[in-house]
Amino acid sequence: MKKFLASILVMAMAATALTGCGGSExxxxxxxxxxxxxxxxxxxxxxxxxxxxxxxxAAGEYEDITLDVFDGQAxxxxxxxxxxxxxxxxxxxxxxxxxxGEAQRPYVEQVVAAGIVAITTNSRIAGIExxxxxxxDPYVQAQVNAEKAIEQVPEGAKVVVLRGPSGxxxxxxxxxxxxxxxxxxxPDVQIVGDDYANWNKDExxxxxxxWTLAHGKIDAVISMNDNMAAGALEVVKDNPEFxxxxxxxxxxxxxxCLLIQDGLMTSTCLQSAxxxxxLNMATVHKLLTGEETQIDTDIDAVLxxxxxxxxxxxxxxxxxxxxx
Amino acid sequence: MxxxxxxxxxxxxxxxxxxxxxxxxxxxxxxxxxxxxNMTNIAVQLAVATILAxxxxxxxxxxxxxxxAGAVLALAGVLxxxxxxxxxxxxxxxxxxxxxxxVFNMINALFVANFGLPAFIVTLATQMAARGLALLxxxxxxxxxxxxxxxxxQGKIAGFLPVPVIFMIVATIIISYIMNQTRLxxxxxAIGGNEEAANxxxxxxxxxxxxxxxxxxxxxxxxxxxxxxxxxAGLPNGAVGYEMEGLTAAIVGGTSFSGGIGTTSGTLxxxxxxxxxxxxxxxxxxxxxxxxxxxxxxxxxAVLYDVRFKNKKAPKVILKKKDEEEKKDDAPKAEAGA
Numbered sequence: 001m002k003k004f005l006a007s008i009l010v011m012a013m014a015a016t017a018l019t020g021c022g023g024s025e026x027x028x029x030x031x032x033x034x035x036x037x038x039x040x041x042x043x044x045x046x047x048x049x050x051x052x053x054x055x056x057x058a059a060g061e062y063e064d065i066t067l068d069v070f071d072g073q074a075x076x077x078x079x080x081x082x083x084x085x086x087x088x089x090x091x092x093x094x095x096x097x098x099x100x101g102e103a104q105r106p107y108v109e110q111v112v113a114a115g116i117v118a119i120t121t122n123s124r125i126a127g128i129e130x131x132x133x134x135x136x137d138p139y140v141q142a143q144v145n146a147e148k149a150i151e152q153v154p155e156g157a158k159v160v161v162l163r164g165p166s167g168x169x170x171x172x173x174x175x176x177x178x179x180x181x182x183x184x185x186x187p188d189v190q191i192v193g194d195d196y197a198n199w200n201k202d203e204x205x206x207x208x209x210x211w212t213l214a215h216g217k218i219d220a221v222i223s224m225n226d227n228m229a230a231g232a233l234e235v236v237k238d239n240p241e242f243x244x245x246x247x248x249x250x251x252x253x254x255x256x257c258l259l260i261q262d263g264l265m266t267s268t269c270l271q272s273a274x275x276x277x278x279l280n281m282a283t284v285h286k287l288l289t290g291e292e293t294q295i296d297t298d299i300d301a302v303l304x305x306x307x308x309x310x311x312x313x314x315x316x317x318x319x320x321x322x323x324x
Numbered sequence: 325m326x327x328x329x330x331x332x333x334x335x336x337x338x339x340x341x342x343x344x345x346x347x348x349x350x351x352x353x354x355x356x357x358x359x360x361x362n363m364t365n366i367a368v369q370l371a372v373a374t375i376l377a378x379x380x381x382x383x384x385x386x387x388x389x390x391x392x393a394g395a396v397l398a399l400a401g402v403l404x405x406x407x408x409x410x411x412x413x414x415x416x417x418x419x420x421x422x423x424x425x426x427v428f429n430m431i432n433a434l435f436v437a438n439f440g441l442p443a444f445i446v447t448l449a450t451q452m453a454a455r456g457l458a459l460l461x462x463x464x465x466x467x468x469x470x471x472x473x474x475x476x477x478q479g480k481i482a483g484f485l486p487v488p489v490i491f492m493i494v495a496t497i498i499i500s501y502i503m504n505q506t507r508l509x510x511x512x513x514a515i516g517g518n519e520e521a522a523n524x525x526x527x528x529x530x531x532x533x534x535x536x537x538x539x540x541x542x543x544x545x546x547x548x549x550x551x552x553x554x555x556x557a558g559l560p561n562g563a564v565g566y567e568m569e570g571l572t573a574a575i576v577g578g579t580s581f582s583g584g585i586g587t588t589s590g591t592l593x594x595x596x597x598x599x600x601x602x603x604x605x606x607x608x609x610x611x612x613x614x615x616x617x618x619x620x621x622x623x624x625x626a627v628l629y630d631v632r633f634k635n636k637k638a639p640k641v642i643l644k645k646k647d648e649e650e651k652k653d654d655a656p657k658a659e660a661g662a
Binding site: 202 | 354464468478613
């Protein structure tokens with residue numbers, strides 16, 4: 001039995017060495033160029049996975065950059081360990097997508113203290129001296145939707161709010177924007193349902209099924225991301241009573257673009273992984289070459305609605321997420 | 325004597341009374357609760373979790389466990405969606421989902437039954453591997469535009485009977501038949517109640533464990549198709565923690581974690597207790613944090629009841645003579661045969 005287990009372990013180690021674990025090995029020591037480590041929040045998060053893929057693509061456009069991606073697995077301890085390993089492995093720059101900004105703060109400070117270029121991204125950890133940041137402002141992402149909603153949502157409307165995970169920076173900031181921009185300006189609007197669907201489509205579906213039964217017609221769905229808005233729309237899509245229901249999200253996912261194109265969803269704000277990745281690589285290159293020493297920058301918050309959705313559907317067709 | 329019988333009846337049917345009281349209380353709190361539409365909603369919402377719960381029940385009764393169900397469901401589901409998108413053949417999509425799930429469960433069975441590793445560890449490992457494969461295959465992205473595949477999660481037969489509910493009903497009948505009417509079902513109770521005694525009485529323990537994982541594999545594969553069809557997408561990171569929903573339903577429904585005790589009807593009722601509880605709390609607008617606290621209390625209550633009352637009633641015997649064992653072979657089933 002012990003021999004069998006030992007054989008399995010040896011085979012697993014050999015397989016790991018041969019496959020290189022999808023880029024988790026240190027960069028090839030070619031002698032030239034810069035070794036950059038990207039510590040992703042969680043490869044199981046569809047946006048984080050998209051961003052990681054785009055980071056690899058964007059890095060490929062720089063001949064002097066070699067990028068290795070590590071997975072924080074949505075776990076602070078694992079993400080912190082990955083940062084420590086990257087410091088020990090002598091990377092020239094470390095880009096951190098925090099799982100929980102405050103938990104990663106001391107580790108990013110260690111990166112700076114080691115004289116390594118440090119960037120925090122999606123979302124930034126503010127106030128670390130010597131560290132740069134590249135982000136999409138979650139407040140603005142919700143704000144561009146909320147400003148439109150002030151005019152679009154009918155008088156005395158019944159709305160439901162779908163929240164992201166409690167304590168998540170992006171979820172909290174997006175909700176803050178809706179409260180300050182929309183609900184403060186529209187006291188006539190009645191919130192009939194407000195709950196956490198944790199970014200998940202299936203959880204949003206269950207909530208929406210129960211809310212439509214308890215409250216009948218709902219005039220608008222205010223969701224902190226597109227996945228949950230899509231779940232709510234899945235419940236009512238065949239019910240003519242909800243034909244004029246408004247639905248707002250954030251992320252600008254391929255599914256949201258299709259829903260906007262079909263007239264089911266009202267608007268979303270693009271959090272473009274492509275733009276974030278391009279900006280991250282441009283930033284790290286400037287920092288590594290000494291062109292600049294400190295950069296804090298954001299990508300644009302682009303509102304996607306019926307007027308411009310075709311452009312983004314084409315973008316997703318080009319990257320294969322939409323097939324027809 | 326009468327008191328004893330009443331007490332026995334209460335023990336046997338207590339889970340039904342709990343659901344009945346919950347339904348009455350929920351109807352009083354919100355008249356919409358008993359509407360046809362809400363009952364349909366609850367049934368559809370519970371279909372996937374209930375099918376998973378049957379798999380967990382079969383395994384727990386056999387002294388096993390599956391922590392990989394949610395991840396295997398996701399892998400089976402995304403592969404099934406992908407096959408459907410490229411072939412348009414739903415039979416092939418079902419076959420792929422069930423096939424993938426069965427393969428993973430056979431791997432679980434191999435390590436648990438043949439190599440004697442704990443099911444907890446083995447299925448935890450396959451959980452990680454299956455989730456990783458699902459994410460690897462899809463590059464972490466949802467598969468969209470799944471077309472008529474969605475019918476299997478959202479469609480209705482004869483205009484009123486949701487397809488997932490039909491699958492749940494059929495699964496209930498088949499699992500109930502296996503557990504109550506077949507030698508295989510009795511062997512699950514026997515090996516879960518006392519594996520050594522079961523072995524001594526001539527039951528092929530290894531084969532029974534393989535069969536328990538096989539049944540679980542088929543159920544998880546079907547659940548994978550229904551889940552992806554319901555959400556109208558292939559979600560590689562979907563169904564996280566669904567094995568816990570299945571386990572919860574089975575335990576609340578009276579399945580004993582120490583093995584050998586558990587019923588299909590109890591699991592169904594357990595699933596509906598959790599589902600009705602979620603539903604009425606959503607209808608009443610109860611904060612989701614409080615919902616989690618309430619669910620936690622209910623699970624602890626169910627396990628406490630199981631440990632304090634049921635186990636006290638049937639103390640475990642480590643070894644028995646073969647003839648005694650044969651006589652007792654059906655006992656756990658009869659005891660749990662509500």
